[in-house]
Amino acid sequence: MSITHLLFWFLTVLALGSALMVIFSKNPVHSILWLIATFFAISGHYILLNAQFLAIVNIIVYAGAIMVLFLFVVMLMNLNSASIPLKNKWLGFAGVISGGSLLLVLTAALKDTEIMRNDVMMKTGDIGLIHNLGLVLFKDYVLPFEISSVLFLSAMVGAVVIGKKD
Amino acid sequence: MDWEFILEKLLLITVVVTVSLVVAMYATYIERKFAGFIQDRYGPDRAGPFGILQPLADGLKLFFKEEVIPSHSNKLLFVLGPCLAMLTAMMTSAVIPWSSPIEIGGRTVSLQIADINIGILYVFGVVSMGVYGMMIGGWASNNKFSLMAALRGASQAISYELAMGLSLIAVLMLSGSLSLRVITEQQVTGLWNIVYQPLGFLIFFVCALAECNRAPFDLPEAESELNFGYHQEYSSMKLGFFLFAEYINMFISCALIATLYLGGYDMPFVNEANLSGSSAAIVGAVALFSKTFFLILVFMWIRWTLPRFRYDQLMNLGWKSLIPLALANMLITGAVILWTMKG
Numbered sequence: 001m002s003i004t005h006l007l008f009w010f011l012t013v014l015a016l017g018s019a020l021m022v023i024f025s026k027n028p029v030h031s032i033l034w035l036i037a038t039f040f041a042i043s044g045h046y047i048l049l050n051a052q053f054l055a056i057v058n059i060i061v062y063a064g065a066i067m068v069l070f071l072f073v074v075m076l077m078n079l080n081s082a083s084i085p086l087k088n089k090w091l092g093f094a095g096v097i098s099g100g101s102l103l104l105v106l107t108a109a110l111k112d113t114e115i116m117r118n119d120v121m122m123k124t125g126d127i128g129l130i131h132n133l134g135l136v137l138f139k140d141y142v143l144p145f146e147i148s149s150v151l152f153l154s155a156m157v158g159a160v161v162i163g164k165k166d
Numbered sequence: 167m168d169w170e171f172i173l174e175k176l177l178l179i180t181v182v183v184t185v186s187l188v189v190a191m192y193a194t195y196i197e198r199k200f201a202g203f204i205q206d207r208y209g210p211d212r213a214g215p216f217g218i219l220q221p222l223a224d225g226l227k228l229f230f231k232e233e234v235i236p237s238h239s240n241k242l243l244f245v246l247g248p249c250l251a252m253l254t255a256m257m258t259s260a261v262i263p264w265s266s267p268i269e270i271g272g273r274t275v276s277l278q279i280a281d282i283n284i285g286i287l288y289v290f291g292v293v294s295m296g297v298y299g300m301m302i303g304g305w306a307s308n309n310k311f312s313l314m315a316a317l318r319g320a321s322q323a324i325s326y327e328l329a330m331g332l333s334l335i336a337v338l339m340l341s342g343s344l345s346l347r348v349i350t351e352q353q354v355t356g357l358w359n360i361v362y363q364p365l366g367f368l369i370f371f372v373c374a375l376a377e378c379n380r381a382p383f384d385l386p387e388a389e390s391e392l393n394f395g396y397h398q399e400y401s402s403m404k405l406g407f408f409l410f411a412e413y414i415n416m417f418i419s420c421a422l423i424a425t426l427y428l429g430g431y432d433m434p435f436v437n438e439a440n441l442s443g444s445s446a447a448i449v450g451a452v453a454l455f456s457k458t459f460f461l462i463l464v465f466m467w468i469r470w471t472l473p474r475f476r477y478d479q480l481m482n483l484g485w486k487s488l489i490p491l492a493l494a495n496m497l498i499t500g501a502v503i504l505w506t507m508k509g
């Protein structure tokens with residue numbers, strides 16, 4: 001058992017445990033904090049896979065920016081467990097069935113793929129380093145990259161239009 | 167794994183943390199003395215000669231105060247808030263190169279805790295985490311004023327992070343690397359980045375003021391509107407942690423500005439290559455620390471000179487002035503780099 005293996009298992013337990021806590025917490029603010037912990041654990045996995053850029057961007061964008069917005073909304077609406085209305089019993093049932101089907105489809109799709117046959121290779125490969133990633137993005141995939149930036153721009157313009165008074 | 171390496175890093179972490187704490191402690195004293203100087207009064211002068219024991223006395227007082235946890239607060243998060251504030255304040259110091267490497271007994275010891283190739287992005291990640299201490303603390307206090315202050319602080323921080331990032335991109339385009347060590351070494355051999363990036367330096371400086379919640383950007387603790395701000399319900403050392411984290415933030419961000427724009431550990435008019443390893447390291451550390459202290463003094467000077475902004479003025483400055491300016495700065499830098507590469 002090397003340090004890398006120990007770290008892998010630690011991060012895995014942390015990620016799954018805090019993901020479960022996101023669902024089971026009664027308090028929405030606690031859920032958000034557990035979700036942040038999940039993102040950190042996943043970023044740790046990225047670092048083990050030698051994808052430092054992805055790891056840090058995951059922290060900046062998801063744990064840093066998006067979760068702050070979640071917290072904003074929850075804090076301002078002052079949600080707490082008492083104010084959540086009782087849900088319809090059938091709604092829960094439908095949720096379980098649709099979630100289960102999604103899980104089934106995902107497992108079926110991943111079962112025979114190449115990825116599942118290989119062990120995860122840790123601390124190897126350098127495609128995740130920022131230099132190589134930048135070269136790939138701006139040489140091989142420059143068109144999709146630019147098009148997705150236009151998508152972001154249109155989302156920003158939309159937000160500004162909605163946020164404008166009168 | 168080699169044990170000497172781990173020992174060396176542990177020692178370095180201890181030294182950096184201790185130095186940051188001591189500097190932050192004495193920054194409170196210097197600030198009060200400086201405020202006294204500006205307002206034509208003495209400042210603290212009772213504890214010890216010239217009042218230099220004042221920070222110790224303040225710390226002791228905070229330790230001995232009664233600790234109050236409001237009965238309707240969320241206790242776990244109430245304690246977590248100041249801890250997070252302190253943790254995120256200390257974490258940035260890991261990537262700052264404090265001086266050039268020294269040699270001890272045939273080993274080259276780097277005076278930087280971690281030279282990661284995404285150094286600047288790491289700083290950004292930690293800065294974006296910084297709002298959580300404030301937000302969680304403010305929310306868990308279960309007090310309207312604290313909550314409003316925390317939300318103000320968080321929106322201020324995320325607004326100014328944008329302009330900060332955009333002004334940094336220009337530096338990255340110049341240096342072609344995200345590692346703070348590489349950026350510093352380029353400035354040691356060439357000119358300081360402030361020569362190429364005067365506007366970027368100004369934008370970054372203003373944003374750093376806003377990120378540290380320093381006046382004129384101290385909206386989260388505007389006493390006249392919010393009683394005391396996000397740490398209103400805190401007492402004893404938990405309050406001390408919040409206040410202390412602010413001074414650590416100030417020290418670390420001044421060190422970061424010095425590293426990015428003012429040459430880091432480069433002593434002007436001295437050719438480091440002529441010095442031996444350890445004396446170059448000492449000269450470098452002295453250079454970095456004097457630049458940092460100069461910037462801290464400028465921070466304080468601004469605080470005691472300018473009045474506080476109104477909230478809408480703050481948002482207008484961030485979104486309508488600094489971000490377009492930073493974008494223009496980035497475009498011009500890119501164009502000039504492209505132009506010189508062709509010529």
